[in-house]
Amino acid sequence: MGNNKHNCVLCADNAIPVDPRPAFSLQQATKLTLHHYGLTVTEISTLPSYMDQNFLVMDEEGHKYVLKIMNSEESQNTTLLGLQTFIMSFLRCHGVPTQIVVPTTSGQLMMMEEKDCGHGAQTYCVRLMTYLPGKTITQSPVTTQDLYHVGKLAATIDLSLQQLVSPNLDVLQRDGVIWSLLNIPLVESYLSVMDGDPLQDVVKAVIEQYKSHVQPKINSFQKGIIHGDLSDQNILVIPVDNKHHEVSGVLDFSLLKNGFHVYELAVTIMYVMLENSRPLDVGGAVLAGWESIMLLNNDERDSLFLLVLSRFCQSLVYGRYNAKIYPDNKKYLLTTAKSGTRLLNKLWELGKKEVEKKWFTDASTFSVD
Template identity: 50%
Template sequence: MAVREAKPNLSHAQVSELVRRLYCLTDSEIHPLPSYEDQNFFVSVSEGGEYVLKVMNSTDSQNPTLLELQTHAMNFLLQRGLPAQTAIPTKTGVLMSLEEIDCGFGPRKYLVRLLTYLPGTIIAKIPSSPAILYEVGKMAATMDNGFQEMEHPNLSVLQRDTFNGGLAQIPLLEKWLSAIDGDPMQQVVKEIIAQFKAEVVPKMANFRKCINHGDFNDQNILVMQDDQSQYKISGILDFGDMSSGYYIFELAITIMHMMIESTTPVDVGGHVLAGYESVFPLNEAERDCLFLLVLCRFSQLLVLARYAVLQQPENEEYLALWYSRPGIKYLSLLWELGKQEVERTWFECAKMYSDQH
């Protein structure tokens, strides 16, 4: 099936019908929300309440066990006091429903969930500051630590060995390097992949394992101002990239994404690292690989987003978030500065936090 046929394309009338039939609710407002592979809608209902209707793509809808586990993880975090969404049961009491819908290319089956709507602004839209970056790092580690306590009979489905978005799969990028033919960064990405094989793979035995959110990015973190006008995290979104991984993977992914919106990108890593280590201090092997893993995440998103645009040209505006000028510019900047210089900036900044405590 072509990628663009896997993504749902429901009309407002189809969304309204689903909400009424599955949840016995009457919509008063519907508008689309950004999404890459799935389709998300904000839904306000006349009975009172605001929700997100999430319609999974037809490919992922074939793996209900994984989606059920993601839903379980959201509820688990919420019960532990973290600001995650929770799924609303249908009128028959299930948390997701497999629906056959025709979006214009024949009937396909899509898993549908109605999630609570979390208030706030995505962190990409507020000025970056050391305080909020520290909070992001702290939240990432708190989430990873929380997942260590999560129980579920199907946790093994998170061993996603062929999942392209996982940092363990960096060598798979070689298959899609042609998507950046002609880009001067192609040679840099090749060298980063080679360094991953030579320097990260041998040390992975010393990385501490955990379940990763896997996409703790500037579009998936909501913030709100408190009474002192300080920004606090009010929502954690999109658990679609959850997988078994390592603490250091979560941290590297988080640092990379927080850099995208910053005017001082090199400084970002130190503040996020300090927040993360306030909950979960890194060991020597993890610290030694952090810089390269951040480069790997930049490379991964550059290659996969460019490849996806070739498959889904209609999604270019959304995908451009991941291969836009800042992303390429910051990857190039880190590469030119080098491991020693960037690590010095990050580790000295993080040490300042620990010295204050």
Template identity: 45%
Template sequence: MSAKHAKPNFSQSQVSEVLKRLFRVTASEIRSLPSYDDQNFHVVPVDGGEYVLKIMNAEDSKNPALIEVQTHAMSFLYQNGLPAQTAMPTASGQLMSLEEIDCGYGCQKYLVRLLTYLPGTTISKVPLTPQLLYETGKTAARMDLILQEMEHPQLSVLQRENFKWSLSNFTMLEAFLSVLDGDPLQEVVKSVIHQYKSSVVPKRSGFRKCINHGDFNDLNVLVQPDESDGYKISGILDFGDMNSGYYIHELAIAIMYMMTEHPNPIEVENAEYLMISSKRGIFILRQLWELRKEQVEKVWFESAAQFSDRK
């Protein structure tokens, strides 16, 4: 099965049928939502409320244990005060259902969940003030600390050894260097990988381990206006990249994605999809490499000092 056929392509009628059969929900409105690998729908039932129907891609649906742990993590975070979605049970009491449906590529199996709806707009659409960046980093840190307390009999599925989106597997990028043949950027990327091997890998045994969200990006963090004319974090989305990693990985991912949105990316310290991250990311990578480590750290540490006395 090709990757392009792994992503579900449910029709409105198929979505309506699944909602009625699995969740006893009759929708007055069904609206498609953005998704990279899966298919998401905003659902408004006739009797009120709002939900998100999430249909996992066919490849990830082959690993229900992993999806179960992700679903449990979302609920655990919600129970501990963070704005994460929770799964609604089916009519038979299950939190997800494996459905075999033909949505244009022949019959395939897709894991389906009905999640609570979180209000807000993505952080990518609002001004990134120092205060909001601080709150973003604080939320990421709190999330990882809470996840460290989570228990589940299948936590071992988060040891995703060949998962290319885990920073523990950063050197897997070497297999793709040929894509940059003839591009001066290739030497920069090679140098970054070399730095990782020489400066990070030898020290990794001293890093503090944790469970990473793994994709704490500008499209997975929701915000709402607060009482001080700023914004507050109102939602954390998409736990599909969860993996066993390190606290420093979550920080690095959050910083990188906030940089793609900030008008002056070097000032982001503790803090559509492919087009935004790749185009903007290339510019930022070049800028960081030209400034060198000492200058970047000077800017970051000076900025971070403004928040060092906050809890």
């Protein structure tokens, strides 16, 4: 649950790092839940994750929870993890359906567990969170009206976060995070994983256009705290009346950072396109919802197409790179690749002018039921 991307897994020198992933058994996770939270687990199963471990647990009373065990690298930054937990609570107070972190029996919102998962003793951050109902947005036949509300919610999150007050906000200055759209040129260091694949030429061309067309405009982008990863795996929806869906959960705040709002929008559009039966209709609907809360300026509008393509490039290249290091999690790591390769090729073939025309026309003529 949660497409948790990890900025330290990818090493610029292509060296394979010590595996930071936790490897707790179902039995060990059950014991953790009883020992630290006083809950007797009657059912437990694993949930998919990029670099962490997530367990779906049910107690004797039928209440569901997610036991989240962070990878050892991110577990070291307790200030950041504490702020992420605080922000989830803050956003819930602002009407965003986030998980609630359940305190341990001693009142802690997170605890550290030391374990040897095969690479020497490492420390892992453990949190128990409430379970949110719903299916991921890619598993649901969402309408353009639903996507309008996804865009509106994404902008609402960023707007709400502008009101956040905390002495620890400096830890969100994470410009080195490799998944940030600020760092598109870093993709070049991993392009060898695409050798022999014609897609490599498209990725190279997108990076060059990013450098020449987007980088010069960055200083005019509107800045603030962003979720950073409103992906298809991190947005849950439930069906409501008239075949529509509403967002029932926003997951995974591990890429929370100070960033640019247009990056949030681009990431959302890119991931929501992945399994949509009419992917070219996604951009205008999400954009219309976004701009009902927060208007883009001219430079942001002019960069949106390349930012969406840039995220495709990051996801496809880094996914393939990580799949080579962690072949046991290959299926999950290459989730984007299934339709992402086809979509990146299609968008590149159509070109900036044609795609933008559709997105912006759809957005300007969008009518909400």
